[in-house]
Amino acid sequence: MKRTITILALLVVQLIYSQTKNKTADALFDKMYYVEASKSYELSISNGDTSKEIMQRLGDAYYFNTKMTSASKWYGKLIAEYPNEVSAEYLFRYAQSLQGIQNYELAKKWMKAFAEKQKSTDARAKNFSLKNVTLEDIENIKPSFLLENLEINSAYSDFGPMYYKGDLVYSTTVDSSYWKTNKYGWNDQPYLNMQLGKISETQSNVTFKERFGKDITTKYHEACIAFSPDEKTIYFTRNNYNGKLKRDSKGINNLKIFSATATENSNGTVSWKDIKELPFNSDNYSVGHPSVSKDGKKLYFVSDMPGTIGSTDIFVVDILGNNQFSTPKNLGEKINTTGREMFPYITDQALYFSSDGFLGLGGLDVFESRINDGIFDIPANLGAPLNSNRDDFGYIVNEATNKGFVCSNRKTGKGDDDIYAFERSCNQAISGYVFDAISNNRISGAMVTLKNANGIKVAETVSQLDGKYDFNNNVNCNTAYTVEVSKENYNSNTKAIVTANSSGKTEALIGLDPALIARENGVLKIKIGIIFFDLDKSDIRYDAAIELNKVVLLMHQYNNVVIKIESHTDSRANDQYNLELSDRRAKATRDYLISQGVAAERIESAIGYGETQLINNCSNGVPCTYTQHQMNRRSEFIITKM
Structure with a gap:
């Protein structure tokens, strides 16, 4: 993008550059006025200054403005001229710019060179390692999105969509309020403000409805917003401006998140009052791109604050009420890389965000990290056509309808950054x-x-x-x-x-x-054939041994199984007699298993229950058939541990 990639381009952490001889260009570059800086650096080169510092800054001026053809040209010359002096970061940026012009074969070569040079210190090297997902894997992802460019898009930047009361709020450089003539030096475009669009019934298009948030609009940037679940609180990104524009010690105007509260007017319109900075803002680093969890308890955002792993990371805080928040927590290396993670959007099912630190098709790609038991899964690239060789970002979705919006500065758009409606097929x-x-x-x-x-x-x-x-x-x-x-x-x-x-x-x-194992009413039992005993005896017969050997084999196969043995009789004969006989038979069964090598401690107990646990109604005096009585004559091997 011409890097309104959202005003949060300000979040991009630069390398520590050496100054060049072109002090005018350096001043423009340091203020992130990349359009004018690139012209000045090109003039220096035409006058014979081909130093490493000049080519680095010229390549970066184009890279940060998503001019990938020019960026790849100057990075290529830089690496060819100074092969042993450039840092690994420039190999990475060269590979990224090559992806941006769809020269994937050459991009793979330089991404591999980057990984080899930086593998011990940079997580991006691991992400681009051939041991993980390859570029071919990304290219072969089954297409699952149908995109439609919106009517509201202009020749400039339109991005940052967010749902609001069934409509869509988005950021645009069109009609920049009363300060329309002001231009942003980064990309020589007007400053950003917000508008409200009406979503069509099919959710495939948006038409302009009215300006949004006049109460929170200044002559600088306002963009990238989120709402509380009840839509009575708005969180929005703004330049460090609260009546006065503030810069840090390096002269950079950082970004901050502000909140405001909705007040309903008598005519039914809404005014945004009580504008406040969030307490974790700072004059010395940027925060932006807010997203609120569906339960309203957590706020996700992007920052380059201390503790950031890469250029920009995704952080989260607990929303405590009364403008109170917990200490920001970095989402960690599963989500954040040494590259840029931006534009988080949280649902009850997944975290969506854009990154150039994971393997992608070029520039920023949209990634999805599913949520399982409160834990984020490893991010997955959502593939083409959602992602392209340019920057793709600002993804929001209605999980129930599988419809949503995404932003891109791909060449087929109407202008710089465009908003696209999408329908996500479900695979x-x-x-x-x-x-x-x-x-x-x-x-x-x-x-x-x-x-x-x-x-x-x-x-x-x-x-x-x-x-x-x-x-x-x-x-x-x-x-x-x-x-x-x-x-x-x-x-x-x-x-x-x-x-x-x-x-x-x-x-x-x-x-x-x-x-051999059956589950009966939640109880595990070893099921074998009937164990027959001679009349009035408890000796293990040959045919009984054949069945019991199945138990032995299973217990040798599963060394952790512990059982208890229960023997039962039918109701014929004296109750006490049956109890004593079944107990002798249970213990004889236990002794046989031990004799076959089953450890005694693996047999928890061996007890006879006589006729006390009949499994039918054939109790004393009840006429029953032989088969019915036979059902009660049983030995059970109950698994108690495994």
């Missing part, structure tokens, strides 16, 4: 792994079948060596499915799931019990 996948429910070991070679709500098979696969399975096709969003798993020597299992209503993966982990 879901189902993945997980199959595991042994007793040992937790992964199971390979299991047949995994995906069925729809009508029981019709949708897809089928086999679990891999690590137990993993994936269904990456034929899966719809917000849809009920059943995953069925079967494997020889295991009981089959099913799991019902409903996929999410946004793109991503739904995880379904499936545990299989060994075929």
